[in-house]
Amino acid sequence: MLTFRFKTALLIDDNDVDAMIHSRLVKNSCFAEEIIIKYSAIEALDYLSKRLFASQAFPEIIFLDVNMPLMNGFDFLTELDKFPASVWKETKIIMLSSTIHKEEIAKIHSNPKVYTFICKPLTALGLMKLM
Structure with missing residues (x-):
């Protein structure tokens, strides 16, 4: 029997x-039993709105690309504030980027909604560090 760390990842x-x-x-x-893929922040917000409307739990973890x-990704985090904090505050947000710009990395780390930052590509070692 497989044991998953999280039920749902976005x-x-x-x-x-x-x-x-x-x-x-x-x-x-x-790492997650179910993986939902959205190819834009707008599409992801629509998905989350539908979950909220249907009283469904938000994904436990979100892997969020910075540059889209x-x-x-930063705009997505701003829009997330429009949702009740009670539905997303337990969601861990992992920002992904291939950036090497120190200012952008500092901006990621200074955002209180972001659990951590991982440089792309996501690797098995990166996932193990999250566990």
Whole structure:
């Protein structure tokens, strides 16, 4: 019997190859039983709105790409404030980016909603550190 760390993970990434690789890694490492993939922050917010409307729990963990078109990861975090804190405050948000800019990394670490930052690509070692 497989034991999963989390029931549901939400992966938000505009790059379909990264999303596919990361979702397989999360599933194969037994990190999350169910992986929901959304290819934009807007699509993810719509998904979360529907869950809220249906009184369904938010994912326990969100892997959030920083750099996406139309709405980036920081904009997503701002929009998350429009949801009642009671529904997302237990959700761990992991920001993913290939950035090497110290200012952006500092901005990620200074955001109180962000649990941690992982430099892309997500790896098995990165997931083990989260556990």
